[in-house]
Amino acid sequence: xxxxxxxxxxxxxxxxxxxxxxxxxxxxxxxxxxxxxxxxxxxxxxxxxxxxxxxxxxxxxxxxxxxxxxxxxxxxxxxxxxxxxxxxxxxxxxxxxxxxxxxxxxxxxxxxxxxxxxxxxxxxxxxxx
Numbered sequence: 730x731x732x733x734x735x736x737x738x739x740x741x742x743x744x745x746x747x748x749x750x751x752x753x754x755x756x757x758x759x760x761x762x763x764x765x766x767x768x769x770x771x772x773x774x775x776x777x778x779x780x781x782x783x784x785x786x787x788x789x790x791x792x793x794x795x796x797x798x799x800x801x802x803x804x805x806x807x808x809x810x811x812x813x814x815x816x817x818x819x820x821x822x823x824x825x826x827x828x829x830x831x832x833x834x835x836x837x838x839x840x841x842x843x844x845x846x847x848x849x850x851x852x853x854x855x856x857x858x
Contacts, residue, residue: 734748743778754791780794781794788815788819793811
């Protein structure tokens with residue numbers, strides 16, 4: 730199936746500029762331009778763009794995606810190491826978010842118990858002491 734860049738973009742629900750950006754970043758190859766007409770993207774490129782978008786949905790950065798793509802034919806242990814590092818980063822972020830959630834809950838509880846409407850406990854907690 731012959732696909733132009735706009736057809737690939739529509740099929741994968743991405744912007745044409747996203748595909749061009751991936752080309753500039755060497756994540757995908759730009760097909761050769763025929764003398765007359767438009768470039769046509771092969772199935773392999775479409776699959777690769779889909780892989781990139783799916784990896785990004787899982788939280789991988791483009792640098793990490795590039796590394797994953799370079800490990801495509803590598804032993805699973807190398808890919809596993811990259812995924813374990815990403816999991817550790819996600820878990821650390823979740824821990825930070827839980828800490829933030831607890832702090833916000835405590836501040837909201839102080840607001841609910843606040844009888845002096847002239848002073849807000851949240852504002853007070855953000856001001857330097």
